[in-house]
Amino acid sequence: MFEVDNFDFQILRAIQKDARIPQSxxxxxxxxxxxxxxxxxxxxxxxxxxxxxxxxxxxxxxGFGLTIITNIEVESEQxxxxxxxxxxxxxxxxxxQCYYVTxxxxxxxxxxxxxxxxxxxxxxxxxxxxxxxxxxxxxxAMSKAKVGLELAL
Amino acid sequence: MFEVDNFDFQILRAIQKDARIPQSxxxxxxxxxxxxxxxxxxxxxxxxxxxxxxxxxxxxxxGFGLTIITNIEVESEQxxxxxxxxxxxxxxxxxxQCYYVTxxxxxxxxxxxxxxxxxxxxxxxxxxxxxxxxxxxxxxAMSKAKVGLELAL
DNA sequence: ATGCTTAACGCAAATTTGTTGCGTTGTTAT
DNA sequence: ATAACAACGCAACAAATTTGCGTTAAGCAT
Numbered sequence: 001m002f003e004v005d006n007f008d009f010q011i012l013r014a015i016q017k018d019a020r021i022p023q024s025x026x027x028x029x030x031x032x033x034x035x036x037x038x039x040x041x042x043x044x045x046x047x048x049x050x051x052x053x054x055x056x057x058x059x060x061x062x063g064f065g066l067t068i069i070t071n072i073e074v075e076s077e078q079x080x081x082x083x084x085x086x087x088x089x090x091x092x093x094x095x096x097q098c099y100y101v102t103x104x105x106x107x108x109x110x111x112x113x114x115x116x117x118x119x120x121x122x123x124x125x126x127x128x129x130x131x132x133x134x135x136x137x138x139x140x141a142m143s144k145a146k147v148g149l150e151l152a153l
Numbered sequence: 154m155f156e157v158d159n160f161d162f163q164i165l166r167a168i169q170k171d172a173r174i175p176q177s178x179x180x181x182x183x184x185x186x187x188x189x190x191x192x193x194x195x196x197x198x199x200x201x202x203x204x205x206x207x208x209x210x211x212x213x214x215x216g217f218g219l220t221i222i223t224n225i226e227v228e229s230e231q232x233x234x235x236x237x238x239x240x241x242x243x244x245x246x247x248x249x250q251c252y253y254v255t256x257x258x259x260x261x262x263x264x265x266x267x268x269x270x271x272x273x274x275x276x277x278x279x280x281x282x283x284x285x286x287x288x289x290x291x292x293x294a295m296s297k298a299k300v301g302l303e304l305a306l
Numbered sequence: 307a308t309g310c311t312t313a314a315c316g317c318a319a320a321t322t323t324g325t326t327g328c329g330t331t332g333t334t335a336t
Numbered sequence: 337a338t339a340a341c342a343a344c345g346c347a348a349c350a351a352a353t354t355t356g357c358g359t360t361a362a363g364c365a366t
Binding site for chain 1: 154155157165168169170171172173200201202203204205206207208209210211212214215217220222239242243246247248249250251252253254255256257258260261265290291292293294295296297298299300301302303304305306
Binding site for chain 1: 351352353354355
Protein backbone atom coordinates (compact mmCIF):
# COMPACT_ATOMS: atom_id res chain seq x y z
CA MET A 1 0.00 0.00 0.00
CA PHE A 2 1.24 3.41 -0.93
CA GLU A 3 1.17 6.29 1.48
CA VAL A 4 -0.32 9.50 0.11
CA ASP A 5 0.54 12.55 2.16
CA ASN A 6 -0.80 16.06 2.18
CA PHE A 7 1.53 17.27 -0.54
CA ASP A 8 0.38 14.45 -2.75
CA PHE A 9 -3.26 15.22 -2.13
CA GLN A 10 -2.76 18.81 -3.14
CA ILE A 11 -0.91 17.77 -6.25
CA LEU A 12 -3.56 15.25 -7.18
CA ARG A 13 -6.33 17.74 -6.64
CA ALA A 14 -4.62 20.12 -9.03
CA ILE A 15 -3.85 17.67 -11.80
CA GLN A 16 -7.37 16.30 -11.70
CA LYS A 17 -8.52 19.71 -12.79
CA ASP A 18 -5.72 20.33 -15.25
CA ALA A 19 -3.14 17.72 -16.00
CA ARG A 20 -1.09 20.24 -17.97
CA ILE A 21 -0.25 22.54 -15.14
CA PRO A 22 3.54 22.96 -15.05
CA GLN A 23 5.32 21.27 -12.21
CA SER A 24 6.82 24.60 -11.27
CA UNK A 25 3.37 26.06 -10.68
CA UNK A 26 2.41 22.97 -8.79
CA UNK A 27 5.46 23.52 -6.68
CA UNK A 28 4.42 27.05 -5.84
CA UNK A 29 0.96 25.93 -4.83
CA UNK A 30 2.13 23.20 -2.50
CA UNK A 31 5.41 24.80 -1.46
CA UNK A 32 7.83 22.33 -2.91
CA UNK A 33 10.54 22.61 -5.50
CA UNK A 34 9.83 21.62 -9.08
CA UNK A 35 12.10 18.64 -8.67
CA UNK A 36 10.23 17.40 -5.62
CA UNK A 37 6.92 17.68 -7.43
CA UNK A 38 8.41 15.82 -10.36
CA UNK A 39 9.58 12.97 -8.20
CA UNK A 40 6.26 12.77 -6.44
CA UNK A 41 4.35 12.66 -9.68
CA UNK A 42 6.60 9.90 -10.89
CA UNK A 43 6.00 7.86 -7.77
CA UNK A 44 2.28 8.42 -7.84
CA UNK A 45 2.17 7.19 -11.38
CA UNK A 46 4.41 4.21 -10.72
CA UNK A 47 2.32 3.16 -7.77
CA UNK A 48 -0.87 3.42 -9.71
CA UNK A 49 -2.35 6.25 -7.69
CA UNK A 50 -2.41 8.15 -10.94
CA UNK A 51 -3.90 5.61 -13.29
CA UNK A 52 -3.73 7.57 -16.50
CA UNK A 53 -3.34 10.96 -18.06
CA UNK A 54 -6.10 11.51 -20.53
CA UNK A 55 -7.89 14.08 -22.62
CA UNK A 56 -11.62 14.42 -22.12
CA UNK A 57 -13.26 14.94 -25.46
CA UNK A 58 -16.45 16.60 -26.49
CA UNK A 59 -18.80 13.81 -27.47
CA UNK A 60 -21.08 16.04 -29.47
CA UNK A 61 -18.31 17.46 -31.65
CA UNK A 62 -17.23 13.98 -32.50
CA GLY A 63 -20.54 12.50 -33.42
CA PHE A 64 -21.24 10.67 -30.20
CA GLY A 65 -24.36 12.58 -29.40
CA LEU A 66 -26.07 9.82 -27.55
CA THR A 67 -25.40 8.63 -24.03
CA ILE A 68 -27.34 5.66 -22.82
CA ILE A 69 -27.50 3.91 -19.50
CA THR A 70 -28.51 0.28 -19.48
CA ASN A 71 -29.45 -1.89 -16.55
CA ILE A 72 -29.03 -5.60 -16.99
CA GLU A 73 -30.18 -8.66 -15.18
CA VAL A 74 -28.42 -11.93 -15.87
CA GLU A 75 -29.75 -15.44 -15.96
CA SER A 76 -26.95 -17.09 -14.05
CA GLU A 77 -24.69 -15.62 -11.44
CA GLN A 78 -22.23 -18.47 -11.69
CA UNK A 79 -18.77 -16.97 -11.60
CA UNK A 80 -18.01 -18.41 -14.96
CA UNK A 81 -21.03 -16.99 -16.71
CA UNK A 82 -20.67 -13.71 -14.92
CA UNK A 83 -17.08 -13.27 -15.97
CA UNK A 84 -17.86 -14.05 -19.56
CA UNK A 85 -20.69 -11.54 -19.57
CA UNK A 86 -18.54 -8.91 -17.96
CA UNK A 87 -15.83 -9.46 -20.51
CA UNK A 88 -18.28 -9.11 -23.35
CA UNK A 89 -19.38 -5.75 -22.02
CA UNK A 90 -15.86 -4.51 -21.33
CA UNK A 91 -14.66 -5.41 -24.77
CA UNK A 92 -17.25 -3.28 -26.48
CA UNK A 93 -15.58 0.06 -27.23
CA UNK A 94 -18.90 1.84 -27.07
CA UNK A 95 -19.26 0.82 -23.44
CA UNK A 96 -17.57 3.58 -21.50
CA GLN A 97 -18.38 2.17 -18.11
CA CYS A 98 -19.46 -1.17 -16.75
CA TYR A 99 -20.40 -1.72 -13.14
CA TYR A 100 -21.33 -4.97 -11.50
CA VAL A 101 -23.84 -4.07 -8.84
CA THR A 102 -26.01 -5.33 -6.04
CA UNK A 103 -29.69 -4.65 -5.98
CA UNK A 104 -32.42 -4.93 -8.51
CA UNK A 105 -29.96 -5.28 -11.38
CA UNK A 106 -26.69 -7.04 -11.95
CA UNK A 107 -24.89 -4.73 -14.34
CA UNK A 108 -25.07 -1.07 -15.21
CA UNK A 109 -23.53 0.01 -18.49
CA UNK A 110 -22.95 3.46 -19.86
CA UNK A 111 -22.75 3.75 -23.62
CA UNK A 112 -21.50 6.59 -25.78
CA UNK A 113 -22.90 5.98 -29.24
CA UNK A 114 -23.57 7.82 -32.45
CA UNK A 115 -27.20 6.98 -32.98
CA UNK A 116 -30.11 5.00 -31.75
CA UNK A 117 -29.63 2.64 -34.65
CA UNK A 118 -26.18 1.91 -33.47
CA UNK A 119 -27.40 1.27 -29.96
CA UNK A 120 -30.00 -1.05 -31.36
CA UNK A 121 -27.33 -3.06 -33.10
CA UNK A 122 -25.36 -3.20 -29.89
CA UNK A 123 -28.32 -4.50 -27.93
CA UNK A 124 -28.61 -7.34 -30.40
CA UNK A 125 -24.96 -8.14 -30.16
CA UNK A 126 -24.55 -7.75 -26.43
CA UNK A 127 -27.92 -8.67 -24.99
CA UNK A 128 -30.24 -10.56 -27.29
CA UNK A 129 -27.56 -12.85 -28.61
CA UNK A 130 -26.23 -13.63 -25.16
CA UNK A 131 -28.24 -16.29 -23.39
CA UNK A 132 -27.04 -15.09 -20.01
CA UNK A 133 -28.74 -11.72 -20.35
CA UNK A 134 -32.19 -12.21 -18.91
CA UNK A 135 -33.59 -8.72 -19.35
CA UNK A 136 -32.36 -5.18 -19.65
CA UNK A 137 -33.76 -1.71 -19.35
CA UNK A 138 -32.58 1.29 -21.32
CA UNK A 139 -32.40 4.83 -20.02
CA UNK A 140 -31.59 7.48 -22.60
CA ALA A 141 -29.73 10.52 -21.36
CA MET A 142 -31.50 13.71 -22.36
CA SER A 143 -28.78 15.76 -20.80
CA LYS A 144 -25.46 15.08 -19.20
CA ALA A 145 -25.65 17.46 -16.31
CA LYS A 146 -22.28 16.38 -15.01
CA VAL A 147 -19.75 13.99 -16.44
CA GLY A 148 -16.40 13.27 -14.95
CA LEU A 149 -14.34 10.92 -12.86
CA GLU A 150 -13.01 13.41 -10.36
CA LEU A 151 -12.66 12.52 -6.74
CA ALA A 152 -13.62 14.90 -3.97
CA LEU A 153 -10.15 15.03 -2.48
CA MET B 154 -19.20 23.88 -36.00
CA PHE B 155 -15.63 22.71 -36.08
CA GLU B 156 -14.40 20.33 -38.70
CA VAL B 157 -12.41 17.37 -37.40
CA ASP B 158 -10.42 15.59 -40.08
CA ASN B 159 -8.61 12.31 -40.17
CA PHE B 160 -5.42 13.69 -38.70
CA ASP B 161 -7.37 15.10 -35.82
CA PHE B 162 -9.13 11.82 -35.19
CA GLN B 163 -5.84 10.01 -35.00
CA ILE B 164 -4.43 12.59 -32.66
CA LEU B 165 -7.49 12.47 -30.44
CA ARG B 166 -7.45 8.71 -30.33
CA ALA B 167 -3.88 8.82 -29.14
CA ILE B 168 -4.25 11.48 -26.47
CA GLN B 169 -7.33 9.78 -25.07
CA LYS B 170 -5.09 6.86 -24.22
CA ASP B 171 -2.16 8.95 -23.07
CA ALA B 172 -2.33 12.69 -22.86
CA ARG B 173 1.40 12.88 -22.20
CA ILE B 174 2.57 11.49 -25.48
CA PRO B 175 5.04 13.98 -26.96
CA GLN B 176 3.84 15.91 -29.95
CA SER B 177 6.84 14.65 -31.87
CA UNK B 178 5.68 11.07 -31.40
CA UNK B 179 2.19 12.04 -32.36
CA UNK B 180 3.65 13.54 -35.47
CA UNK B 181 5.35 10.30 -36.39
CA UNK B 182 2.17 8.32 -35.87
CA UNK B 183 0.00 10.55 -38.01
CA UNK B 184 2.70 11.70 -40.44
CA UNK B 185 2.77 15.37 -39.63
CA UNK B 186 5.46 17.63 -38.28
CA UNK B 187 5.60 18.41 -34.59
CA UNK B 188 4.57 21.96 -35.35
CA UNK B 189 1.49 20.85 -37.25
CA UNK B 190 0.45 18.59 -34.40
CA UNK B 191 0.99 21.42 -31.97
CA UNK B 192 -1.23 23.77 -33.94
CA UNK B 193 -3.92 21.16 -34.30
CA UNK B 194 -3.94 20.41 -30.62
CA UNK B 195 -4.24 24.09 -29.89
CA UNK B 196 -7.19 24.44 -32.21
CA UNK B 197 -8.90 21.36 -30.88
CA UNK B 198 -8.61 22.73 -27.38
CA UNK B 199 -9.74 26.22 -28.34
CA UNK B 200 -12.77 24.87 -30.12
CA UNK B 201 -13.74 22.68 -27.23
CA UNK B 202 -13.23 19.39 -28.98
CA UNK B 203 -10.71 18.66 -26.27
CA UNK B 204 -12.60 19.64 -23.16
CA UNK B 205 -9.95 19.01 -20.58
CA UNK B 206 -6.68 17.33 -19.81
CA UNK B 207 -7.00 15.35 -16.64
CA UNK B 208 -5.43 12.67 -14.51
CA UNK B 209 -7.50 9.63 -13.71
CA UNK B 210 -6.87 8.60 -10.15
CA UNK B 211 -7.13 5.32 -8.36
CA UNK B 212 -10.18 5.58 -6.14
CA UNK B 213 -9.14 2.75 -3.86
CA UNK B 214 -5.72 4.21 -3.10
CA UNK B 215 -7.34 7.44 -2.09
CA GLY B 216 -10.02 6.13 0.19
CA PHE B 217 -12.92 6.30 -2.22
CA GLY B 218 -13.55 2.62 -2.18
CA LEU B 219 -17.25 2.87 -2.80
CA THR B 220 -18.99 3.56 -6.08
CA ILE B 221 -22.73 3.88 -6.01
CA ILE B 222 -25.28 4.35 -8.71
CA THR B 223 -28.55 5.97 -7.76
CA ASN B 224 -31.73 6.21 -9.77
CA ILE B 225 -34.06 9.03 -8.89
CA GLU B 226 -37.62 9.88 -9.63
CA VAL B 227 -38.75 13.43 -9.09
CA GLU B 228 -42.07 14.77 -7.96
CA SER B 229 -42.37 17.60 -10.42
CA GLU B 230 -40.91 17.88 -13.87
CA GLN B 231 -41.50 21.59 -14.05
CA UNK B 232 -38.44 23.14 -15.60
CA UNK B 233 -37.86 25.20 -12.54
CA UNK B 234 -37.95 22.36 -10.09
CA UNK B 235 -35.96 20.16 -12.40
CA UNK B 236 -33.19 22.70 -12.78
CA UNK B 237 -32.94 23.23 -9.07
CA UNK B 238 -32.72 19.51 -8.48
CA UNK B 239 -30.13 19.10 -11.17
CA UNK B 240 -28.06 21.87 -9.68
CA UNK B 241 -28.20 20.31 -6.25
CA UNK B 242 -26.83 17.09 -7.65
CA UNK B 243 -24.15 18.76 -9.73
CA UNK B 244 -22.90 20.80 -6.85
CA UNK B 245 -22.21 17.78 -4.72
CA UNK B 246 -18.53 16.94 -5.17
CA UNK B 247 -19.16 13.30 -4.44
CA UNK B 248 -21.42 13.10 -7.47
CA UNK B 249 -19.11 12.22 -10.32
CA GLN B 250 -21.80 11.99 -12.92
CA CYS B 251 -25.37 13.16 -13.23
CA TYR B 252 -27.60 12.22 -16.14
CA TYR B 253 -31.11 13.39 -16.79
CA VAL B 254 -32.82 10.51 -18.49
CA THR B 255 -36.00 9.26 -20.09
CA UNK B 256 -37.64 6.09 -18.94
CA UNK B 257 -38.50 4.67 -15.59
CA UNK B 258 -36.35 7.20 -13.77
CA UNK B 259 -35.56 10.86 -14.11
CA UNK B 260 -31.97 11.07 -12.94
CA UNK B 261 -29.07 8.69 -12.69
CA UNK B 262 -26.23 9.66 -10.40
CA UNK B 263 -22.86 8.06 -9.92
CA UNK B 264 -21.21 8.64 -6.57
CA UNK B 265 -17.63 8.07 -5.50
CA UNK B 266 -17.66 7.99 -1.73
CA UNK B 267 -15.56 6.83 1.16
CA UNK B 268 -18.06 4.78 3.08
CA UNK B 269 -21.63 3.73 3.31
CA UNK B 270 -22.06 6.11 6.21
CA UNK B 271 -21.03 8.95 4.01
CA UNK B 272 -23.46 7.87 1.33
CA UNK B 273 -26.15 7.71 3.93
CA UNK B 274 -25.48 11.28 4.91
CA UNK B 275 -25.59 12.30 1.29
CA UNK B 276 -28.95 10.65 0.74
CA UNK B 277 -30.34 12.69 3.60
CA UNK B 278 -28.91 15.86 2.22
CA UNK B 279 -29.70 15.30 -1.43
CA UNK B 280 -32.83 13.17 -1.40
CA UNK B 281 -34.75 13.09 1.85
CA UNK B 282 -34.43 16.79 2.50
CA UNK B 283 -35.46 17.70 -1.02
CA UNK B 284 -39.20 17.67 -1.50
CA UNK B 285 -38.83 17.22 -5.23
CA UNK B 286 -37.20 13.81 -4.88
CA UNK B 287 -40.06 11.34 -4.90
CA UNK B 288 -38.14 8.10 -4.57
CA UNK B 289 -34.73 6.73 -5.32
CA UNK B 290 -33.07 3.39 -5.69
CA UNK B 291 -29.49 2.62 -4.79
CA UNK B 292 -27.24 0.22 -6.64
CA UNK B 293 -23.91 -0.50 -4.99
CA ALA B 294 -21.04 -1.32 -7.30
CA MET B 295 -19.34 -4.53 -6.29
CA SER B 296 -16.83 -4.14 -9.02
CA LYS B 297 -15.99 -1.51 -11.55
CA ALA B 298 -15.35 -3.68 -14.54
CA LYS B 299 -14.67 -0.72 -16.76
CA VAL B 300 -14.48 2.95 -15.95
CA GLY B 301 -13.61 5.67 -18.38
CA LEU B 302 -14.90 8.36 -20.65
CA GLU B 303 -13.17 7.30 -23.82
CA LEU B 304 -14.93 7.53 -27.13
CA ALA B 305 -14.70 4.78 -29.73
CA LEU B 306 -13.12 7.00 -32.37
C1' DA C 307 22.78 9.50 23.41
C1' DT C 308 25.51 8.48 18.97
C1' DG C 309 26.05 6.95 14.71
C1' DC C 310 23.97 4.58 10.60
C1' DT C 311 20.57 4.21 7.10
C1' DT C 312 17.07 5.82 4.38
C1' DA C 313 14.04 8.95 2.19
C1' DA C 314 13.14 13.31 0.65
C1' DC C 315 14.65 17.86 -0.28
C1' DG C 316 16.63 22.02 -3.11
C1' DC C 317 19.69 23.70 -6.54
C1' DA C 318 21.38 23.85 -10.99
C1' DA C 319 22.70 21.57 -15.20
C1' DA C 320 21.18 18.67 -18.86
C1' DT C 321 17.62 17.01 -21.60
C1' DT C 322 13.32 16.89 -23.63
C1' DT C 323 9.22 18.97 -25.10
C1' DG C 324 6.36 22.73 -26.69
C1' DT C 325 5.90 27.04 -29.37
C1' DT C 326 6.44 30.45 -33.01
C1' DG C 327 8.31 33.16 -37.09
C1' DC C 328 9.00 32.57 -41.72
C1' DG C 329 8.93 31.06 -46.29
C1' DT C 330 6.44 27.60 -49.14
C1' DT C 331 2.67 25.01 -51.10
C1' DG C 332 -1.77 23.76 -52.44
C1' DT C 333 -6.62 24.93 -52.76
C1' DT C 334 -10.62 27.81 -53.65
C1' DA C 335 -13.18 31.74 -55.23
C1' DT C 336 -13.13 35.64 -57.84
C1' DA D 337 -4.99 33.53 -64.13
C1' DT D 338 -4.40 35.31 -59.70
C1' DA D 339 -5.52 36.87 -55.14
C1' DA D 340 -6.65 35.20 -50.58
C1' DC D 341 -6.41 31.80 -47.35
C1' DA D 342 -5.24 27.87 -44.66
C1' DA D 343 -2.07 24.52 -43.47
C1' DC D 344 2.48 22.79 -43.87
C1' DG D 345 7.69 21.98 -42.68
C1' DC D 346 11.92 23.75 -41.02
C1' DA D 347 14.57 25.75 -37.66
C1' DA D 348 15.22 28.88 -33.90
C1' DC D 349 13.58 29.79 -29.53
C1' DA D 350 11.16 29.26 -25.04
C1' DA D 351 9.46 26.48 -21.55
C1' DA D 352 9.00 22.30 -18.97
C1' DT D 353 10.83 17.98 -17.32
C1' DT D 354 14.34 15.13 -15.56
C1' DT D 355 18.60 13.99 -13.14
C1' DG D 356 23.12 14.26 -10.53
C1' DC D 357 24.79 15.89 -6.44
C1' DG D 358 25.29 17.58 -1.98
C1' DT D 359 22.38 18.45 2.17
C1' DT D 360 19.00 17.71 5.74
C1' DA D 361 15.73 15.39 8.60
C1' DA D 362 13.63 11.23 10.54
C1' DG D 363 13.76 6.76 12.23
C1' DC D 364 16.49 2.64 14.24
C1' DA D 365 19.88 -0.12 16.10
C1' DT D 366 23.74 -0.04 18.75
